[in-house]
Structure formats: C-alpha cells, structure tokens
Amino acid sequence: MWTEKMKNGKVRFVERYIEPLTGQTKKVSVVFDKNTTATRKQATEVLQARINDALSSTCLYVKQDNLTLEELVDLYRSYQQNAVTASTYRRNYYATETMLKLLGADTLAKNLSAGYVKSRIIKKDDAPYTVNERIRRFKAMIRWGYENDFISDIKYLDKIKPLPDKEAREKLEHKFLEKSDLKCLLDAMKVKHWYYLTSLMALSGLRVGEALALTMNDIDFKEKVIHVSKTYDTVNHKVTSPKTVTSNRDVFMQPELEKLLHEIRKETNKRKMLYGFRSNLLFCDRNGDYLRYYSFNKYLKETSIATLGRPITTHVLRHTHVSLLAEAGVPLETITRRVGHEDSDITKRVYLHVTERMKERDNEIVSRVSLI
Structure with missing residues (x-):
C-alpha cells in the first residue's frame, strides 16, 4: 500500500x-x-x-486448490436462494449445515474422498433412510460445484453408494392408496373443503401448494385444463413460482375431475355469500384467505389413522394419482408430464410396482383358464 x-x-x-x-x-x-x-x-x-x-x-x-467446504456451501446457498423454492432452500440449508458439522467446515473440497466422506456421513445408529438422504444431498451439492468449475474432480462420488434399505422397499405400498382405501378415506371426511381438496389432489396429481394457490381463473372449463403456474409456500406463507420448470403445466380435466371442480367452485361461491368475503381463490377460509396447510395435514392424518389404521401425508395423494393412472394403463411418460416431474424416482417406483402387480394378477387369472 x-x-x-x-x-x-x-x-x-x-x-x-x-x-x-x-x-x-x-x-x-x-x-x-x-x-x-x-x-x-x-x-x-x-x-x-x-x-x-x-x-x-x-x-x-x-481457487480450487484451497476452496473450503464452508466456502462451497456458501456459494451453493447463494445460488439456491434464487434457483429453488423457499421450502426447498430451507431444507437444503439444514442439510448443508449437517454436512459442515460432519465433514468439517475447514476441510478442503479438493481433498474430499469416498473413504473420508463415508466414514463421516454413515453413522452406525442412523437409519438407512437418514444416511441415504444425507448422501443424496451431499452428491447434489458436489455435482453443482463441479458443474460450476469450483471443483475439478468428483469421480470419487461413484464410490459412495446408498445403504440397502429393506424397510423403505417394504413401505413403498404405504406411499400411495389403493382405490378402495381412497374411497374409504373420502367417505370418512366430513369437512367439505378438506374432502374437496383431498379429492382434487387424488384426481389431478397436484402438489398441495399448487392446489392451495389455485384461483378461479386457473380453472379453464372451456379448454378443460387446470393452469398450474404458481404454488403456495406453506412455510413462508406466500405465493411463488412452481417448484421446477416442468411444474408449470396444464393439467387436463378428465370427466370426474371436471365434475369435481364444478362442485368446488359452487361450494366456494356459496361460502363467499355466507361469510361475506371477496376472494378469487378456489380454496379459501372464512376470511377469503389461503387455507392452512397444517390444519389440512392434521385432519388428513387423523382421518387416515381412524379409517385406514395408518397416517397419510399430502404427498401420498399425489402418488395415489400416479398409481391410479398406472392401473388404468396410462404410460409413464404421460403420467410424468401430467404431474410435472422432470425425473422422479418415487414416481417410477410406484408406476413399476403397480404395473408389475397387475402382471402378476393377470398371470394368476390366465393360470386358472383351461383353453383346450
């Protein structure tokens, strides 16, 4: 100086x-x-x-020679603040906090190896699902660093494999409802707006945030489509853009979905008259504001435990839509576009599980037939 x-x-x-x-x-x-x-x-x-x-x-x-893990995490978070939804950013923020704690904030990104990462991330007392989720988030961040030239070599990632998760495989059927279970659940729902919201999600495959954000203008009866162009962030209580690029889509109304939407619109207009509020939302509370996600989740959980003997989350309804379409013979590519997924492992697993079960059922029927 x-x-x-x-x-x-x-x-x-x-x-x-x-x-x-x-x-x-x-x-x-x-x-x-x-x-x-x-x-x-x-x-x-x-x-x-x-x-x-x-x-x-x-x-x-x-600066690849001395970029620390903490610096990489800061860069990753800065990118995600503008690239993902607030709820996804929040989830990944805490996931990266865990990475820093387990792997060390001062660890040089270039010195990370499969052996070191596995020794720190895979903990003896942690459930396989927890470890696998940790591995998934870690790999996503490291790949982002490689794609943006912050890291020069990530070949070691191929050596970090997810743990066998027998419990997760056994619980796949718990990720969606059979048609009979869905009917049983809906029959037990006595609160109209929760009944309508549950029905809509099961018949359309919409995420709960997408359904809560719908306005009357999004329901296009002339073209027979639902315009999905936004989502309600239930954590920060604000409307944001959809989760991914493919989430911005038009969902075709099959006859029973179209009929349901007419009923929902009629019921919402009746509530407007009854409580004297003005709102363009398809679903709203007595004040014309957004319905509370946590109230819906609580009602869904309590009702499903009482009727099905196990708790159901809102995402189970989305997977149920996938399983119902698969059972109806709709191709996986069509289902993927309809639910707005770029590449979802669980969607594929549900689809393959249902179609494989259908093959087994068909084989059992044919085995009982005498042709000659």
Missing part, C-alpha cells in the same frame, strides 16, 4: 491486486483526511475488503 497527497490536503491510500482470470494489475483506493497510524490501519482493512469484493465473482473459479 502507498499514499498519494491530494491538492486539498487529504491523503489517498492505494493498493494493487492481480485480477486472476486476466492476469492484469488493478488498483483500489480510499481517501482519508490524515496519514496516521490509525488511518493507515483503517485504510488497509478497507482496501482489503474492496479487493475481496472485486475478486469474489472470479477468484473462486481459480
């Missing part, structure tokens, strides 16, 4: 730095009234902060 005396008597403190991508020498400066020990110290701090700011957008691209 050096100083330059200005005509007005003040002092300019100047420092050089090298821009890493171009190799060019650049300067930053700050002006103080006097050149004293205190101002020199203050100038040094200010200039270093300005250099850091100037380098922040470029230096990490060439």
Whole structure:
C-alpha cells in the first residue's frame, strides 16, 4: 500500500491486486483526511475488503486448490436462494449445515474422498433412510460445484453408494392408496373443503401448494385444463413460482375431475355469500384467505389413522394419482408430464410396482383358464 497527497490536503491510500482470470494489475483506493497510524490501519482493512469484493465473482473459479467446504456451501446457498423454492432452500440449508458439522467446515473440497466422506456421513445408529438422504444431498451439492468449475474432480462420488434399505422397499405400498382405501378415506371426511381438496389432489396429481394457490381463473372449463403456474409456500406463507420448470403445466380435466371442480367452485361461491368475503381463490377460509396447510395435514392424518389404521401425508395423494393412472394403463411418460416431474424416482417406483402387480394378477387369472 502507498499514499498519494491530494491538492486539498487529504491523503489517498492505494493498493494493487492481480485480477486472476486476466492476469492484469488493478488498483483500489480510499481517501482519508490524515496519514496516521490509525488511518493507515483503517485504510488497509478497507482496501482489503474492496479487493475481496472485486475478486469474489472470479477468484473462486481459480481457487480450487484451497476452496473450503464452508466456502462451497456458501456459494451453493447463494445460488439456491434464487434457483429453488423457499421450502426447498430451507431444507437444503439444514442439510448443508449437517454436512459442515460432519465433514468439517475447514476441510478442503479438493481433498474430499469416498473413504473420508463415508466414514463421516454413515453413522452406525442412523437409519438407512437418514444416511441415504444425507448422501443424496451431499452428491447434489458436489455435482453443482463441479458443474460450476469450483471443483475439478468428483469421480470419487461413484464410490459412495446408498445403504440397502429393506424397510423403505417394504413401505413403498404405504406411499400411495389403493382405490378402495381412497374411497374409504373420502367417505370418512366430513369437512367439505378438506374432502374437496383431498379429492382434487387424488384426481389431478397436484402438489398441495399448487392446489392451495389455485384461483378461479386457473380453472379453464372451456379448454378443460387446470393452469398450474404458481404454488403456495406453506412455510413462508406466500405465493411463488412452481417448484421446477416442468411444474408449470396444464393439467387436463378428465370427466370426474371436471365434475369435481364444478362442485368446488359452487361450494366456494356459496361460502363467499355466507361469510361475506371477496376472494378469487378456489380454496379459501372464512376470511377469503389461503387455507392452512397444517390444519389440512392434521385432519388428513387423523382421518387416515381412524379409517385406514395408518397416517397419510399430502404427498401420498399425489402418488395415489400416479398409481391410479398406472392401473388404468396410462404410460409413464404421460403420467410424468401430467404431474410435472422432470425425473422422479418415487414416481417410477410406484408406476413399476403397480404395473408389475397387475402382471402378476393377470398371470394368476390366465393360470386358472383351461383353453383346450
């Protein structure tokens, strides 16, 4: 750092730095009234902060040798704040907090290895599902770092395999409802708006946030489609864009869905007249505001335990839609587009499970037939 005396008597403190991508020498400066020990110290701090700011957008691209896991996590979070929904960001924020705790914030990203990661992430007392979820989130972040040139080599990721999860396989059938179970659940629902919301999700495959965000204008009876263009963030209580690009879609109304939507619209208009509010929402409370997700989840859980002997989540209704379409012979590609999935493992698993079960049932029927 050096100083330059200005005509007005003040002092300019100047420092050089090298821009890493171009190799060019650049300067930053700050002006103080006097050149004293205190101002020199203050100038040094200010200039270093300005250099850091100037380098922040470029230096990490060439900083692979000493990029720490904490720095990588910060970069990943900054990206996700603008790229994913608030609820997804929140989930991944806590997932990366766990990574930092288990793997060490100061660990160099380039020194991560399969052996080290497995020794820290796979804990003896943790359930396989917990470990596998941890591995999934870790791999997603590291792959993002590689795709954005923050990490040069990630071949070790192929050596980190998910744990066998027998319980998860056995519980696959718990991720969706049989047609008879769905009918039993709906028959037990005495609160109309929860009955209608449950029916809509099972017949359309909409996520709960997508269903709660629907307005009257989104229901296009002329074209026989539901326009899905937004979602209600139940954590931060605000409407945001859909979860993914493919989530922005039109869902075709099959006859029973169309009939249901006419009933829902009629019921909502009746509630408007009864409680005297103005709202364009398809589903709303007595004040015309968004229905509370947690109230719905609680009602769904209590009703399913009472009728089916096990708790049901809102996502089970979405998977139920997948299973019902699979059972009706609808191709997987069509189902995937309808529910707005880019690539969902659970959708494929539910589909394959249902179709395989149908084959077994068909074989059993044929085995009892005598043709000659």
